[in-house]
Amino acid sequence: MQGMRIPRESPAGWLIEAPAKLNVYLDVLPRRPDGFHGIRTLLCPVRLSDTLCLRPDNALRGEVRLTIRSHHRSIDASQVPTDDRNLVTRALRGVWAARRLEAGCHVTIEKRIPSQAGLGGGSSDAAAAIVAANHLWDLRLTPEEALSVAAAVGSDVPGQLSGTANLCEGRGEQVTPAPIPAGVPCVIAKPAAGLSTAEVFSRCTPGEADGGSVTKLLAALRHGRWQKLPSLVSNQLQAAAMELCDELRMLAAAFHQFPFVAHQMTGSGAAYFGVCRSHQQALQAVAWLRARQAAWAVATCTA
Structure with a gap:
């Protein structure tokens, strides 16, 4: 293989x-x-x-x-x-x-x-x-x-x-x-609560199958246009997960207050991630989040 x-x-x-x-x-x-x-x-x-x-x-x-x-x-x-x-x-x-x-x-x-x-x-x-x-x-x-x-x-x-x-x-x-470079610093955090994948999917309204948005995101990643990420990253399960988990809503609000390049929930939750400008910023963000809504937080990077 x-x-x-x-x-x-x-x-x-x-x-x-x-x-x-x-x-x-x-x-x-x-x-x-x-x-x-x-x-x-x-x-x-x-x-x-x-x-x-x-x-x-x-x-x-x-x-x-x-x-x-x-x-x-x-x-x-x-x-x-x-x-x-x-x-x-x-x-x-x-x-x-x-x-x-x-x-x-x-x-x-x-x-x-x-x-x-x-x-x-x-x-x-x-x-x-x-x-x-x-x-x-x-x-x-x-x-x-x-x-x-x-x-x-x-x-x-x-x-x-x-x-x-x-x-x-x-x-x-x-x-x-997909053309996502390795070594991009990021932070992942999670509230104490977890979420059931099946329950989150059951609350989600399916979208259309045009694929245009992910094509634009792939192009931005391929050319290193990080400033475009905030308008291109997307997770259609996020709204449904937020309805189910107050702690996730509060964690997302904390992410909004920190100067990440872009941020959103991953998968069906309840973890949330932010793309950072540097490894130093990632470490600062972890400390900041742990002092607020995160039960678990880690600084890492893309592999």
């Missing part, structure tokens, strides 16, 4: 990073015949990652044994499922099924990405598991096969396979590389 990450060996097992993502743009389109909403979204990974450690154990015969560890008091490891509800389990079983392989694996996930934040932590973990499994068992999946497995696991997973920025369409399985 060209362009994808490669796990690295360690005494504990094989390690691979699973970066969080920001939705720099997100359109929700009408429901498709399969029941899923169509989407058009620009996903950008950042240098905030979970770490997966995989130890193959074929004696487990199709079983995945998950251990979750937390790196921040705001991330409750006990709330992350370790059974078949975890997307990593579904991803590994999907990869093995694609090659009719009866394998097993111990997986430890070091969680740094909060849940119910719209940062794609679970989907990124699943994408990393697909990439790692392809390498560890030498499965030689084609990009099309990897995307097929990823799409069966979840709508956000295909766009996170490469660990690079992508424009995702359809229900997320149509993936096109």
